[in-house]
Amino acid sequence: MPGEGARRAPVRIDVEELGKSYGSFAALDNVSLTVRPGELLALLGPSGSGKTTLLRAIAGLTATEEGTIRFDGEDATTLSLRERRVGFVFQQYALFRHMTVFDNVAFGLRVRPRDERPRAGEIARRVRRLLELVQLPGLERRFPSQLSGGQRQRVALARALAIEPNVLLLDEPFGALDAKVRKELRRWLRELHTETGLTTIFVTHDQEEALELADRVVIMREGKVEQVGTPADIYDEPATPYVCEFLGGVARFETNAKDGEADILGSTFPVESDGDYSGPALAYVRAHEIEIVSRELAQGVPAVIRAVRPFGPTVTVELSIEGRAERIEAEVPRELHSGGELGLGQGVFIRAVSARIFPVI
Amino acid sequence: MAIDPLAIDTARIPAGNTPQRARFRTPLSEVPWVKFGLIAIAVAFLALMLVLPLAAVFAEAFRRGVEPFLAALVEPDALSAVRLTLFVAAISVPANLLFGLVASWAIAKFQFKGKSFLITLIDLPFSVSPVISGLVYILLFGSYGFLGPWLIANGYQIVFAVPGIVLATIFVTFPFVARQLIPLMEQQGTTEEEAALSLGAGGLQTFWSVTLPNVKWALLYGVLLCNARAMGEFGAVSVVSGHIRGKTNTMPLHVEILYNEYNFVAAFAVATLLALLALVTLVLKSALEWRYGGELAAHGRH
Numbered sequence: 001m002p003g004e005g006a007r008r009a010p011v012r013i014d015v016e017e018l019g020k021s022y023g024s025f026a027a028l029d030n031v032s033l034t035v036r037p038g039e040l041l042a043l044l045g046p047s048g049s050g051k052t053t054l055l056r057a058i059a060g061l062t063a064t065e066e067g068t069i070r071f072d073g074e075d076a077t078t079l080s081l082r083e084r085r086v087g088f089v090f091q092q093y094a095l096f097r098h099m100t101v102f103d104n105v106a107f108g109l110r111v112r113p114r115d116e117r118p119r120a121g122e123i124a125r126r127v128r129r130l131l132e133l134v135q136l137p138g139l140e141r142r143f144p145s146q147l148s149g150g151q152r153q154r155v156a157l158a159r160a161l162a163i164e165p166n167v168l169l170l171d172e173p174f175g176a177l178d179a180k181v182r183k184e185l186r187r188w189l190r191e192l193h194t195e196t197g198l199t200t201i202f203v204t205h206d207q208e209e210a211l212e213l214a215d216r217v218v219i220m221r222e223g224k225v226e227q228v229g230t231p232a233d234i235y236d237e238p239a240t241p242y243v244c245e246f247l248g249g250v251a252r253f254e255t256n257a258k259d260g261e262a263d264i265l266g267s268t269f270p271v272e273s274d275g276d277y278s279g280p281a282l283a284y285v286r287a288h289e290i291e292i293v294s295r296e297l298a299q300g301v302p303a304v305i306r307a308v309r310p311f312g313p314t315v316t317v318e319l320s321i322e323g324r325a326e327r328i329e330a331e332v333p334r335e336l337h338s339g340g341e342l343g344l345g346q347g348v349f350i351r352a353v354s355a356r357i358f359p360v361i
Numbered sequence: 362m363a364i365d366p367l368a369i370d371t372a373r374i375p376a377g378n379t380p381q382r383a384r385f386r387t388p389l390s391e392v393p394w395v396k397f398g399l400i401a402i403a404v405a406f407l408a409l410m411l412v413l414p415l416a417a418v419f420a421e422a423f424r425r426g427v428e429p430f431l432a433a434l435v436e437p438d439a440l441s442a443v444r445l446t447l448f449v450a451a452i453s454v455p456a457n458l459l460f461g462l463v464a465s466w467a468i469a470k471f472q473f474k475g476k477s478f479l480i481t482l483i484d485l486p487f488s489v490s491p492v493i494s495g496l497v498y499i500l501l502f503g504s505y506g507f508l509g510p511w512l513i514a515n516g517y518q519i520v521f522a523v524p525g526i527v528l529a530t531i532f533v534t535f536p537f538v539a540r541q542l543i544p545l546m547e548q549q550g551t552t553e554e555e556a557a558l559s560l561g562a563g564g565l566q567t568f569w570s571v572t573l574p575n576v577k578w579a580l581l582y583g584v585l586l587c588n589a590r591a592m593g594e595f596g597a598v599s600v601v602s603g604h605i606r607g608k609t610n611t612m613p614l615h616v617e618i619l620y621n622e623y624n625f626v627a628a629f630a631v632a633t634l635l636a637l638l639a640l641v642t643l644v645l646k647s648a649l650e651w652r653y654g655g656e657l658a659a660h661g662r663h
Contacts, residue, residue: 061555082561094552098574108560111570163560 010038010199011072011166013058019066020053020223027053028064029223035167035201040193042214043203046246050223051203052171058201059086059169071166087165087198091172093156095144101155102127102140108163130158133192150181161196170202174209186213207247211235219243241358244284251290251328257281257359265290265352266300273359280360285352287316290330293349294341300351303328308342310334317342319350418636422629433619433627434634441607442615443634445523449598449611450591453530457587461538462580466572468539469546470554480543486535494532495600498525521603526611529597534587541583542576549575578649589642593635 013035020028027050035041043051056062058069060081069076076084096104105127109118118126131137134154144152153173160168173189174182190213193200204210210217211231219226219234219242227239238244245252255262260276262269264283271277293299306327307318314331321328330350336342390396422430433439464483468476486494502519503509512519519525553575557567573580595613602609604618612635619628 059559061559081558082563085561086559088556088559090552090556092552094556096553096556096571096574107557107562107570111557111560111562111566159556159560 008164010197012037013167013199013201014070014073015054015058015067016070017067018054018057018064018069020050020057020062020064026223028057031067031223031225033218033225033228035199036216038197038199039215040190040213041199041201042210042217043201043220044205044207044210044217044246045220045226046205048222049220051205051218051220053223054220055169055171055201055203058167059088060084061088085163085166087160087163087168089153089156089160089168089170089173091175093144093152095152095155095159097144099143100140101131101136101142101144101147104144104155105130105158105162107159126162127158130162133161133195134158135188148181149177150185153177153185157192165198168196168198168200170200172204173202174204174206182209189213219246221246238284238356241282241284244356244358249329250284250286251326253283253285253324255281255283255357257357262357264355264357265350267352267355269352269355269357271357271359277359281357282360283355283357285355287329288314288331289352289354290328291351291353292317292330292332292336292341293351295348297349300349303348303350305342305344305346305348308337308344310337315342319348321350415636418629418632421625422633424629425626429626430630430633433624433630436627438606438610439615439627439631442610442612442631445526445610446592446612448523449527449530450588452527453534453591454584454588456531457534457538458580458584460535461542461583461587464539465542465546465576468543469549470551483536483539483543486533491533491594491596492600495529495597498529498532498601502528520601521605522609525601526598526609529601530591530594533594533597534591537587537590538580538583541579541586545576545579581649582646585642585646589639592638 013033015031015033015035018028018031019026029050031050031054033054043054045051053062057064058076060076060079064077071079071084096107099107102124106123109123109126112118127140128137131140134157136151136154136158139147139151139155144155147155157170170189174185177185186209189202202214211234214231216228216230217234218228221242227234227243229237229239234243235247238247241252244250253264255264256279257271258278260271260273260278262271262281262283264285269283271281291300301321303319303321305317306320309316309318313334315334315337317330317332318327319330328350332342341348386392391399464479467473468480499520500506501508502512502525504513504520506520509520517524519528553571554567557571558564562570592611593613594611595617598611599614599617602611602614604610604614606618610618612631616628616631616635619625619631
């Protein structure tokens with residue numbers, strides 16, 4: 001029982017060269033991945049990137065054509081669903097609509113073979129404890145249709161935890177909820193993970209959610225793993241142009257590199273490659289990495305202020321520069337705005353403080 | 362200087378300034394005469410086309426009093442017709458229940474080639490005239506038919522006997538259960554089954570504890586309709602039965618024979634039984650909807 005006295009050691013998952021295709025479409029293309037025991041891992045990617053297929057393959061709900069999945073070194077691809085003991089939370093929760101909350105949570109215990117099945121009193125005790133864990137005591141007699149989205153989500157979690165799973169897998173756990181409930185549940189899931197200590201994987205297409213919640217994030221693209229790393233790694237050191245663009249909030253520039261360096265918005269930065277790369281390159285600059293320089297200094301690139309959005313901790317300024325159709329967004333300190341230096345149509349100078357530059361191969 | 366509120370010149374506000382606003386009506390409601398007019402037309406039509414004939418059946422049956430009515434019901438040929446009808450329903454309804462479940466399961470939960478063809482095929486008995494449905498069995502199992510000569514030579518009488526009636530009834534009532542289940546099961550999808558399996562349930566456990574309970578009301582509803590049709594089927598059964606009194610006459614056929622013999626009281630007496638069956642089916646159906654309406658609606662939502 002998670003959260004109870006004798007806690008089992010969390011399970012390590014090794015995914016080795018996993019492949020799965022639907023016709024000519026490769027849903028998973030040679031995916032290898034190690035999930036560390038007890039970590040909270042996010043699979044992040046747009047729809048069609050294979051993240052849900054990977055999750056379902058680990059759960060044993062989708063058969064794969066190539067590769068192996070190991071739980072603590074043991075080949076799980078040969079195990080039945082029951083033997084895998086995977087707690088799976090479905091995107092739309094998939095609660096049994098004709099059963100009460102109590103029966104839903106008790107289901108996994110009641111369908112066990114007779115000799116492994118706990119007695120009715122024991123089942124009731126465990127269900128009640130789980131409902132306390134997911135903060136839903138007193139709702140045992142309700143039907144799923146009588147619950148809010150957030151409550152259903154918690155029931156689905158309690159039901160998945162009832163089988164004392166080896167790993168907990170969640171498919172878009174917050175996808176169907178509104179923004180406020182999402183934030184609350186996010187924090188709560190983090191706490192629950194700390195409490196249960198289970199190896200947990202969740203799928204999401206929301207980069208903010210993944211970076212905020214997970215210990216490590218796997219970014220997927222077209223059935224392949226694009227980058228694996230801690231949220232800080234991924235944010236600070238995006239490995240590819242794709243990751244930069246997927247994380248969003250960046251301005252993209254096409255430029256030319258010479259001897260391993262490229263100029264961008266009045267500054268020079270190294271290219272992310274071995275050796276002295278020369279040739280076409282892509283540069284990504286985040287909004288908060290763009291500085292508005294006072295006119296007196298006249299450093300950087302001349303720009304014109306097109307719009308100012310003065311809400312939030314910083315002020316977002318839309319700028320246009322010569323030779324570029326799209327506007328550039330810069331996040332600047334509020335003082336600049338209150339100082340009256342950000343008039344519409346005003347000419348300023350902007351400069352990149354930092355940038356990531358990738359060679360175009 | 363403080364302003365005296367009373368000093369405001371009220372005379373400057375023109376009298377009768379409040380405009381006569383039309384009383385607000387919700388956009389979807391109608392004026393009363395339209396509303397009641399429509400209801401009256403519907404009720405009159407129902408009364409003329411449905412209630413009056415039904416009342417006529419009972420009126421005719423009791424025209425000469427209760428005794429001839431009862432006599433017509435306990436007459437041996439009538440009893441034999443009732444027995445045969447119940448017997449045919451007792452075979453064809455479970456058969457179609459089983460088939461309907463299997464077919465809808467296959468159609469709703471799996472992807473395979475020829476799926477839409479199968480759906481069309483299930484609907485075939487609805488679109489084919491019952492007379493044709495009967496005739497195909499004559500062509501297949503009759504003495505000049507495709508399989509008939511061999512079967513008859515081996516002592517199996519299908520047409521003009523009970524097996525033919527059962528076959529024709531199964532054919533005609535084929536779609537009822539499946540038609541009820543397929544849309545519901547397709548809408549429900551397979552995630553609940555997946556959830557049950559991932560929680561460690563076996564295939565049969567999943568079927569009994571998740572799939573079946575989710576469709577039980579639709580299933581029951583389909584069975585009710587299937588049963589009503591199985592007992593009331595006339596056309597197809599008439600073709601294959603051979604109308605042998607006391608042997609191959611079902612209730613609807615018995616009614617026709619009596620009527621053709623100008624034995625109106627007896628004909629309508631047996632007809633009341635069929636009418637009662639229809640009423641019982643209706644009441645059961647309404648009771649189901651009333652008792653489990655919330656749950657049925659909940660199924661639709663979720």
